[in-house]
Amino acid sequence: MSVMSYLGAIGAAQREAMDADERVIIIGEDVEANVYGTTGGSGKSRASEGDFTQKYGRNRIRNTPISEEGIVGAAAGAAMTGLRPIVDLSYSSFLYMAMDQLVNQVAKNRYMFGGQASMPVVFRSAMFYGLNTGAHHSDRPYPMFMNVPGLKIVAPASPSDAKGLLRSAVDSDDPVLIFEACLLWGSKEDVSEEEFWTPLGVARTVQEGTDVTVVAISSSVPEALAAARTLAEEEGVSVEVIDPRTLVPLDKEAILKSVAKTGRLVIAEPAHRTCGAAAEISAMVAEEVFDSLKAPIARITAPDMQIPFSPALEKQMYPDRVKIAAAIRRTVGVAQRA
Amino acid sequence: MSVMSYLGAIGAAQREAMDADERVIIIGEDVEANVYGTTGGSGKSRASEGDFTQKYGRNRIRNTPISEEGIVGAAAGAAMTGLRPIVDLSYSSFLYMAMDQLVNQVAKNRYMFGGQASMPVVFRSAMFYGLNTGAHHSDRPYPMFMNVPGLKIVAPASPSDAKGLLRSAVDSDDPVLIFEACLLWGSKEDVSEEEFWTPLGVARTVQEGTDVTVVAISSSVPEALAAARTLAEEEGVSVEVIDPRTLVPLDKEAILKSVAKTGRLVIAEPAHRTCGAAAEISAMVAEEVFDSLKAPIARITAPDMQIPFSPALEKQMYPDRVKIAAAIRRTVGVAQRA
Amino acid sequence: MTLSHDELLEVQRRMLRIRKFDERASKMVKRGHIPGTVHTSIGQEAQVVGATFALQDGDYMSGNHRSHGHPIGKGAPLGPLMAELTGKAAGVCKGKGGSLHLADFAVGSLGESGIVGSSIPIATGAALSSKVLGRPTVALAFFGDGAANQGVLYESMNMAGVWNLPMIFLCENNQYALSTPAHTVTSGVIADRAAGFGIPGVRIENGQDFFAVHDAVKSAVDRARAGEGPTLIEVVTYRYNEHSEGLRLSVDYRNAEEKAEWLSRDPIVQFREALIADHGFTAEELDALDADVLREVDEAVAFSDASPFPEKSVAFDDLFTDTTYVETLSRQERAAFEQKEEVPA
Amino acid sequence: MTLSHDELLEVQRRMLRIRKFDERASKMVKRGHIPGTVHTSIGQEAQVVGATFALQDGDYMSGNHRSHGHPIGKGAPLGPLMAELTGKAAGVCKGKGGSLHLADFAVGSLGESGIVGSSIPIATGAALSSKVLGRPTVALAFFGDGAANQGVLYESMNMAGVWNLPMIFLCENNQYALSTPAHTVTSGVIADRAAGFGIPGVRIENGQDFFAVHDAVKSAVDRARAGEGPTLIEVVTYRYNEHSEGLRLSVDYRNAEEKAEWLSRDPIVQFREALIADHGFTAEELDALDADVLREVDEAVAFSDASPFPEKSVAFDDLFTDTTYVETLSRQERAAFEQKEEVPA
Numbered sequence A, B: 001m002s003v004m005s006y007l008g009a010i011g012a013a014q015r016e017a018m019d020a021d022e023r024v025i026i027i028g029e030d031v032e033a034n035v036y037g038t039t040g041g042s043g044k045s046r047a048s049e050g051d052f053t054q055k056y057g058r059n060r061i062r063n064t065p066i067s068e069e070g071i072v073g074a075a076a077g078a079a080m081t082g083l084r085p086i087v088d089l090s091y092s093s094f095l096y097m098a099m100d101q102l103v104n105q106v107a108k109n110r111y112m113f114g115g116q117a118s119m120p121v122v123f124r125s126a127m128f129y130g131l132n133t134g135a136h137h138s139d140r141p142y143p144m145f146m147n148v149p150g151l152k153i154v155a156p157a158s159p160s161d162a163k164g165l166l167r168s169a170v171d172s173d174d175p176v177l178i179f180e181a182c183l184l185w186g187s188k189e190d191v192s193e194e195e196f197w198t199p200l201g202v203a204r205t206v207q208e209g210t211d212v213t214v215v216a217i218s219s220s221v222p223e224a225l226a227a228a229r230t231l232a233e234e235e236g237v238s239v240e241v242i243d244p245r246t247l248v249p250l251d252k253e254a255i256l257k258s259v260a261k262t263g264r265l266v267i268a269e270p271a272h273r274t275c276g277a278a279a280e281i282s283a284m285v286a287e288e289v290f291d292s293l294k295a296p297i298a299r300i301t302a303p304d305m306q307i308p309f310s311p312a313l314e315k316q317m318y319p320d321r322v323k324i325a326a327a328i329r330r331t332v333g334v335a336q337r338a
Numbered sequence C, D: 001m002t003l004s005h006d007e008l009l010e011v012q013r014r015m016l017r018i019r020k021f022d023e024r025a026s027k028m029v030k031r032g033h034i035p036g037t038v039h040t041s042i043g044q045e046a047q048v049v050g051a052t053f054a055l056q057d058g059d060y061m062s063g064n065h066r067s068h069g070h071p072i073g074k075g076a077p078l079g080p081l082m083a084e085l086t087g088k089a090a091g092v093c094k095g096k097g098g099s100l101h102l103a104d105f106a107v108g109s110l111g112e113s114g115i116v117g118s119s120i121p122i123a124t125g126a127a128l129s130s131k132v133l134g135r136p137t138v139a140l141a142f143f144g145d146g147a148a149n150q151g152v153l154y155e156s157m158n159m160a161g162v163w164n165l166p167m168i169f170l171c172e173n174n175q176y177a178l179s180t181p182a183h184t185v186t187s188g189v190i191a192d193r194a195a196g197f198g199i200p201g202v203r204i205e206n207g208q209d210f211f212a213v214h215d216a217v218k219s220a221v222d223r224a225r226a227g228e229g230p231t232l233i234e235v236v237t238y239r240y241n242e243h244s245e246g247l248r249l250s251v252d253y254r255n256a257e258e259k260a261e262w263l264s265r266d267p268i269v270q271f272r273e274a275l276i277a278d279h280g281f282t283a284e285e286l287d288a289l290d291a292d293v294l295r296e297v298d299e300a301v302a303f304s305d306a307s308p309f310p311e312k313s314v315a316f317d318d319l320f321t322d323t324t325y326v327e328t329l330s331r332q333e334r335a336a337f338e339q340k341e342e343v344p345a
């Protein structure tokens, strides 16, 4: 065990994956100079030297032109013919550039070709919201990919998960999109320095509780935990916090079981509200365990607005502990009134 | 009044809009030769001659290269500088090619620039599912655009709405994506030959009822109506069928009122299930009128699978009257058991 | 390079197979025996086989909506291709791809793309694999004059150029993209676009001449295999049929004179004449080949006819390599898709 | 063409404004007075003003992440630009765009794009408007050497070529895209890419020379306005600062020698020397200009300082032209965003 940051854990997983399998390559803009901090030396934080390039060479660390559509397509073609690329797309807002390749080729080829192709490729990108980078650099677009069958979708919320889920993603023979959260880059915890794999499709119960279930996604997980602590301390409310970790496939059983137990559900996520992951989880619960529900399901999300640049405006756009706590109170309170 | 097909109604609306305002232009692949049947002469069905080009000239009927990203971006730039383009993107599956322009420019510019820009542009595309055209030509991607604030989204289900909503879309100073359904192309009804505008954001109650609300989208509307008829005749169930017509902005009040009355909700749409419009409507209802609900909300959608080519496989992928009727029975039955 | 007698015969066989296969497919669309539509390569056979015959086993290729016959050019048997067009279980993609999204990995076909331009980077990725893994294979992307205006082509050419990939970009310039004449939407000359991306560009004016196409592609393939990088080749050719079978446009965008001129230079007829005039073939031998190919096509149709349609559940296979995903589909959903009216308890 | 004494003075003023504005912005980022980051044009002023000064009022332009100063080149006042960088209500975009997504419609700036390459077709669309509506305006897209590998550039060049649009594609080749040297990711020469798209391509080797840039852009603008179509211009230049302010990379991807060489050819110093040597300006006059510009920048900062931050509710404006949409946000949602704990009844 050693203390690792979220960003360091990603770097460590990439290094392990590169060491474990020669077919793994890293491809992306500015990966050679380690601009985004996951192809460097230390594995603990932004590295002091760009030593993935030194260690693995330019054949396997491919610094690319700014051509997202071409890069994603080439990675898909490479995955169909023997490589296992990790594509670093840096900001999640750049995924749109490659949307055709992601939806029409990466997600569909295996299916259309009746299983002749397999597509072992990982697309990493970071959601850079909350840092006053404006509407072009603050997107959290994972929900739109959830509507595309054929993509596995991962959103790690802790350093351990960032490491373990990335290893599973690289070893998966199916395409995986990993949405990292730059707000979590600096978060730290003890992480095993051994190799380990966190399975895709298995939720993590971050904290057990009995009064209400909070399903929280990505950077909403620490906020939900903080809200849960406040409520436990100040109001004696027992909150169960669940982090789905992978959004496709979704660990429905874990969520349903928890809601069956608590009877109440709050969902928190940083994406826009309409057709978000929270909508899906809410609908799924309303279908499957309707009779267990004691109160309306509450969603705490970003509103259906773009992200403004000004620090006076941006902060209010995301779920935070205050909003999540308010929603929990409302959910528990409504039931008390009933 | 005259009998118009859905496709003919689109052509009629385009002609009216071109006549009404010189700034309206049509831009797209093969529009000059009227390949997709909405830039031709008769306005009633596939036209016998490509007379939009004759009537309005090549300056306003712009046959383009196959460059969707460029076309959409150019239309956006043109809309910001005085034109009011109608962009014909033919198949909805081609929207991915232009995703960056749609999400990062079309949806965001007005907001980012503090209102300096306006974006009066319409993007038409047809969802070609159900015709054995395979996974690259069968997408129904409107839900992913619902997660993008800044786009108005329209899905007409009848010839009248196809005409009236398109006129409102062209007259809107905001960007509108219209998702047509080729399964409806041939559907016919009496449509006014006068100019009329169907407002965006107002649902249509297709049929009133008291036992259960069915919200149906696009080509699911006629299927829902057929299911409703069967249930009324054979089982005496009174079904209210609502067609939201515009998905953004969504007429929430109409849906909530209906569910408050019936206490039961079935949602039918042709898109994939996860994070679809049905998920959003379900979540919205579970938040807002939870106490009125007498039964679980049911979604009838395409499954989270790609679309296979073979006619032996494809038919089962979409909501139809049988599945919708089954869901209604289940929803009503559950309540009866309660 | 010179081709042997057997090789020349094989070339003519493959061109004929494509022609006869597509002629049959065209009829089958009209009779409703093939669902949806097909886009034929009739008229473009020299361009297709000129290119595929320059590739070796193990080399990769990708195509577009008009490439269901290109695996034939690379030696694929006809039966599974025809069964794919009819949506049968014995189809090369189990009936899930159809004419527009057909792949035949056994002959290196990484797939067509119904999305114009979209498969170009796929082949480029196959060239990248070859390079990274040190394999001697090359990759070739087929695309049309219409696709040549998709930006991803230039992203791919740039990547292939800067990484010196073993890649051939082959533009099938049949002069029209659906109803749109190439010259009305294409600024400059497609082959000339290579230079700005630091790679050689070749334009073959007579794309109906197998030898012209084959020579150019063979040189490019040899260069690529020798580690000398990518080439763009534009082949000027003509499709005889409408854009797709069954499509009826009210506007006649190609004139009769033009059509007649191209028909007079038919690639298969020309090649046959050359075989007899210059390569010692007899008319009898080639007539026998014609008959043989017709028989092959009949057999392919029989193969397709004999195949059942896929089981309904096949629609739920192959999305992912693991099957756990299917189990996450909701109970209602699975029930609905089996058309059951009641949910399992 | 020759510029008048006043015009030459105005050129130097605008170049100085960009330099001093960006130098101040750089400090403000480091002190936390500007949130996020900024990308400066320091070192590239001749290229910016050489281009913008060739445009007329009413002409359009679009830019990228490094173009917040380009409106200055087109004559915009500094205050609202600085207030935009600080996220203030008086910002030209009400503080909603910031340095990366700034537009200034008053001077024809249709906006920067934080997405590399993405604003190129926007300017192309403005050129299309000019053409369709018969207006005499032209449009110019600024983009970097990195952006030159985005496919949408070639889609746009092709459209502009085939429609003969009044359009200038201006590549600011500062030789690096973030940490990546252009030559390692660019195959061929950017300016040479024009030829394949049937339009003229010009490469200006000395992009530090205002006159060289201005001459080339002016000719292209004149051609465009005369209905003779688009031009691609590649200007070789250099950015003095790191990619963005505050960014610290562990790898030094540019060597000291190279930096020194470029610093020795500073565009503003060169232009000043030319003004004195060839155009009858005095050192005093130009010193006064320096001081004047410093004062202008001080005033811009004061303007920004004096402005309040926008009201929270401004975050909910401007998505659509109509306001009904905001009313459809759910009650919970609106309550949450006002940080209220209880839902309104």
Ligand SMILES: Cc1ncc(C[n+]2csc(CCOP(=O)(O)OP(=O)(O)O)c2C)c(N)n1
Pocket (backbone or CB within 6 Å): B029, B066, B068, B090, B094, B097, C065, C066, C114, C115, C116, C117, C143, C144, C145, C146, C147, C148, C172, C174, C175, C176, C177, C178, C243
């Ligand atoms: C991205 C995309 N845009 C548009 C289409 C519709 N479409 C299908 S084929 C075609 C014409 C293609 O022309 P070309 O590339 O020259 O190939 P050809 O059919 O002539 O072989 C068009 C516009 C498509 N399938 N994909």
Ligand SMILES: Cc1ncc(C[n+]2csc(CCOP(=O)(O)OP(=O)(O)O)c2C)c(N)n1
Pocket (backbone or CB within 6 Å): A029, A066, A068, A090, A094, A097, D065, D066, D114, D115, D116, D117, D143, D144, D145, D146, D147, D148, D172, D174, D175, D176, D177, D178, D243
């Ligand atoms: C589509 C997209 N990909 C990547 C980035 C990240 N990024 C921002 S600036 C930049 C370098 C741009 O280089 P260039 O176009 O040469 O402009 P310069 O910064 O040199 O002026 C990169 C890679 C981005 N903003 N958008």
Ligand SMILES: [Mg+2]
Pocket (backbone or CB within 6 Å): C144, C145, C146, C172, C173, C174, C175, C176, C177, C178
């Ligand atoms: Mg063609």
Ligand SMILES: [Mg+2]
Pocket (backbone or CB within 6 Å): D144, D145, D146, D172, D173, D174, D175, D176, D177, D178
């Ligand atoms: Mg640069």
